[in-house]
Amino acid sequence: MTAIDVIKGDISRIEVDAIVNAANEQLAGGGGVDGAIHRAGGPAIMEECRQIGGCPTGEAVMTTAGNLPAKKVIHTVGPIWRGGNQNEARLLASCYRQSMELAVKQNLYTIAFPNISTGVYGYPKEEAAGVAIKTVREFIKKKKGLEKVMFVCFDEENYRLYKKVIKEWKQTE
Numbered sequence: 001m002t003a004i005d006v007i008k009g010d011i012s013r014i015e016v017d018a019i020v021n022a023a024n025e026q027l028a029g030g031g032g033v034d035g036a037i038h039r040a041g042g043p044a045i046m047e048e049c050r051q052i053g054g055c056p057t058g059e060a061v062m063t064t065a066g067n068l069p070a071k072k073v074i075h076t077v078g079p080i081w082r083g084g085n086q087n088e089a090r091l092l093a094s095c096y097r098q099s100m101e102l103a104v105k106q107n108l109y110t111i112a113f114p115n116i117s118t119g120v121y122g123y124p125k126e127e128a129a130g131v132a133i134k135t136v137r138e139f140i141k142k143k144k145g146l147e148k149v150m151f152v153c154f155d156e157e158n159y160r161l162y163k164k165v166i167k168e169w170k171q172t173e
């Protein structure tokens with residue numbers, strides 16, 4: 001069985017097989033969680049990002065984790081929120097799914113996610129938490145291989161939302 005954990009903190013400090021980065025299509029680095037990961041991980045991550053060249057929204061690619069305690073960084077590109085009718089939910093679910101697929105394929109057993117798209121990209125936090133948790137639940141029901149999935153919430157609002165949604169889900173199981 002795959003464990004699901006919710007914690008509050010900085011994902012760049014988490015010691016798991018793979019941490020997920022909320023990147024942009026150019027893999028060019030930026031602010032938020034992307035900035036924190038590149039700052040803490042050092043230039044080796046950006047060097048590999050440049051070689052890869054980019055990543056379409058909803059997809060995921062993997063690089064070294066440089067100086068981070070994690071083994072690998074999976075870069076995924078969340079959708080920019082444009083009101084909800086531009087395939088945002090499907091693309092966000094795809095980010096979580098493809099990141100987990102990539103981890104399983106590379107024999108990585110523990111993975112930590114930030115709250116993709118809920119910062120600069122403006123995705124409403126409650127809706128995004130619903131999509132994230134539903135996608136992870138569906139994935140681990142069907143596919144074996146992951147030991148642990150962590151949701152690392154940086155802000156208090158996301159942390160509270162995740163705790164609430166997971167509690168509701170456990171009560172209905």
Ligand code: AR6
Nearest residue numbers: 010011022024030031032033034036117118119120121154
């Ligand atoms: N650890 C975990 N979560 C964090 C951290 C951290 N160190 N720092 C921020 N967050 P954002 P997006 C949370 O804006 O919305 C970048 O510039 C934050 O509270 O990082 O997907 C990229 O280069 C929020 O809940 O990512 C892209 O251009 C969540 O991470 C663009 O922003 C996501 O916020 C991507 O936007």
